[in-house]
Amino acid sequence: MEKNSKYSLLELTxxxxxxxxxxxxxxVALVGYMHKDLVENRKWISEEEYKxxxxxxxxxPGPxxxxxxxxxxxxxYSFLGATLAGFAFxxxxxxxxxLLGIVYKLYGGLSWIQAVFYGVGAAVVGIIALSSYKLTLKSIGSFRLESFKTKWLLWLFFILAVAVTYVTEKEQLLLFxxxxxxxxxxxxxxxxxNFKTTNSLILLQFALWDYEGNKLLKLAVFFAKAGAFVFGSGLAIVPFLHSGVVLENNWLTEQQFLDSVAxxxxTPGPVVITVGFIGFLVDGFLGALTASLATFLPCYLxxxxxxxxFKKIADNKSVKAFVEGITAVVIGALVGSVIIIAKRSIIDIPTIVIAAIxxxxxVYYKNIKEPYIIITAGILGFIIKLL
Structure with missing residues (x-):
């Protein structure tokens, strides 16, 4: 234990x-808990270290x-502390x-499970639609003329990403x-x-993107790339996963993908953990483990x-500009994916109503938690299908 530390590695873990x-x-809630618990109450971490x-x-990039x-x-606690904290979290x-993946595989084909997820899918579309709207406001700006004038290039990237994602139904990593x-x-x-740097980066992207191997290796490469481009929110991974898992590799159906997000x-913890559920549906326990480790590895590294x-990086204007440009496209891709998913999941009046509610x-009850909404939507879906 370091001299300056007020807590043991076991306590942190x-x-x-x-x-x-x-x-x-x-x-947002999770980083708020960390501030309250570790900075304000326990005083393990200083305000400056937290910031x-x-x-x-x-x-x-990363959740x-x-x-x-x-x-x-x-x-x-350096590398060991980072490893244990991340792993424990x-x-x-x-x-x-x-465990939910095991239950889903055993009973997912039953009519009552399908009825529950009928309502859940509509609620998930509503949640990610609102989240993508909030992310747009936070990362690019408000939908006002002043914002379009001052950040017109970011808005151009955003609109282009929405259009390209919707038309191609693929995540365009090179565009990012x-x-x-x-x-x-x-x-x-x-x-x-210089120009050579551009060519090198683009060639590297192609080398990674076109890689083919056995199933687990393919899963690892796919999810590592997805994890490396999670900017803005855990939900930013949705467009990557949707096009790769549903459209390109046909690992899951549209409904199974929505169920995975739900x-x-x-569940508590990071939303990105949906990759564990997806990996399990694709290739059992090893698939879940591979997908999870591969997704979080870029974040850890x-x-x-x-x-x-940190200080040099935080003050580097080039780094900030690079992140801003990618973030605008990632959020645009998220919006495009929401439109694609909504088109296939909001199929009748009940699903429209559930998504709208x-x-x-x-919007109007900010203290309400997403898990409660999803559970309620599942019950509603079950009742609607029963009737």
């Missing part, structure tokens, strides 16, 4: 194990809450989605990289930038590699 078991409410971790988590937890583990929700690099070159070009929302150089509840 147990805290994140508890948070991963009881922490509902999404990334640095939060800023790094926002700059680098926000998991990254902040890894950074907090890194502060006083993710483990409870991984176990939960694994080009947008980030182009925005960086326009806003704050770095000194080391399962992640009714970015955090431990960048943490020692979900949005209204989240």
């Amino acid at each position: 147990l805290y994140f194990l508890k948070l991963g078991t009881t922490g509902f409410g999404g990334p 640095q971790g939060l800023a790094l988590a926002q700059l680098a 926000l809450a998991a990254q902040l937890g890894i950074y907090i583990g890194f502060v006083h 993710i483990l409870p929700s991984f176990i939960m989605v694994l 990289i080009i947008a980030g690099l182009f925005y960086m070159m326009i806003i704050a070009p770095p000194k080391w930038w 399962v992640a929302m009714i 970015f955090t431990i590699i960048l943490a020692p150089y 979900t949005v209204l509840l989240l």
